[in-house]
Amino acid sequence: MFNLFKKKKEEVKKPAYLPLKVREVVKETADTVSIYFEQPEPFLEYKPGQFLTLVIDFEGKEQRRSYSLCTSPYVDPFPGISVKRVPGGLFSNFLNEKIHPGKTINVLKPLGHFTTDFHSKNQKHFFLVAGGSGITPIMGILKSVLANEPKSKVTLLYCSRHEEHIIFKKELGELENKYSGKLNVIHNLSQPTDSWTGLKGRLKSETLSDLVKTAEGESDFQTEYFICGPEGILETTQDVLSSLFIPKEKIHKESFYSAAAEAAHEAASTAGGLTRDVTIELSGEEHLVSVSPDKTILEAGLDQSLNMPFSCQSGLCTACRGKLISGEIKMDEDDGLSENEIKEGYVLCCVGRPLTDNVKIRIE
Ligand SMILES: Cc1cc2nc3c(=O)[nH]c(=O)nc-3n(C[C@H](O)[C@H](O)[C@H](O)COP(=O)(O)OP(=O)(O)OC[C@H]3O[C@@H](n4cnc5c(N)ncnc54)[C@H](O)[C@@H]3O)c2cc1C
Ligand code: FES
Structure with missing residues (x-):
């Protein structure tokens, strides 16, 4: 039809x-x-x-x-x-x-896919790295592990600016007491007061690397990594994990904002090109959307009142994910997708622009 x-x-x-x-x-x-x-x-x-x-x-x-x-x-x-x-x-x-x-x-x-399965039989070491408001999803994960997995343990490396900026400081302290030996919270402050005795300054690769090596050295526990925070923290952590050959399947990351994605979006919107028709299959029904060079496929669909799913509109959350059935598209940013998703042909409509005339995307 x-x-x-x-x-x-x-x-x-x-x-x-x-x-x-x-x-x-x-x-x-x-x-x-x-x-x-x-x-x-x-x-x-x-x-x-x-x-x-x-x-x-x-x-x-x-x-x-x-x-x-x-x-x-x-x-x-x-x-x-x-x-x-x-x-x-x-x-x-x-x-x-x-x-x-x-x-x-x-x-x-x-x-969202920044999650995993929690099971009482698991014996894992959850290695969580958070920066600023990136603590939010990490907090839900941390509490779920502690409540559901008696044999697992958690290390949280949490980067904030100052003592007063630590979100959930009291709750984290209480959880550390309640789950002594199972939860280890390490704060890293970029601008602490003079009396601060913990980690300070920018998150250092050497510090992180030592913590990861220790975690990986414990053969009784399977490690799983969750990272959420500003670009600098994500980058440092990913670099350290990749230098230690930690398999990508063990790493989950979530990003709230990407200045690079915003700049790429701006640049692509003004780069020029051709207006192309794109077929969007939504709930089994096909719609033809005309996409001008200054618009993404999502923007064009919404302009034409198509009820396409979306949330962040910056290529981060994957709410607008679809499968490319035919044609070629260019994404301003594809960091929100995993390597496997890209291999399987998934694309993000909020940062996607058609390169050919036969683009068809199925949104499930
Ligand atoms: C999957 C996902 C989960 C998120 N979860 C949280 C959460 O738990 N808590 C939370 O506080 N936020 C979270 N965010 C970010 C949130 O969605 C908003 O982007 C954020 O609150 C800014 O929105 P705003 O309307 O206030 O700013 P806007 O009006 O959208 O932006 C104002 C200006 O600030 C810049 N900007 C926008 N966001 C940021 C940022 N994070 N850092 C630096 N500059 C920025 C933009 O370039 C813009 O110029 C999440 C984002 C995603 C994609
Ligand atoms: S709407 Fe969030 S990735 Fe497209």
């Missing part, structure tokens, strides 16, 4: 939003709040480490941002997110200033 995309706006199905009522807002640090939601009916199903897409109207325009769940479905009765202010940022400042218990926020169902 081929539809030349003549649907009128009012006929287009709106995405299924889930309204979540805010139960509690906790000020974690001067620039971060945690927002906990009442459980909806039925309960929100999610995997530790996944994210919610918040959908909010600003001046009549619907906007979306992704926020990782900082809670564990195995431990926490109410799902929650933690949001750190970004200077001049639309959502992060709104959520820090204007959200109170009783408010309702529309979200899309939890998504």
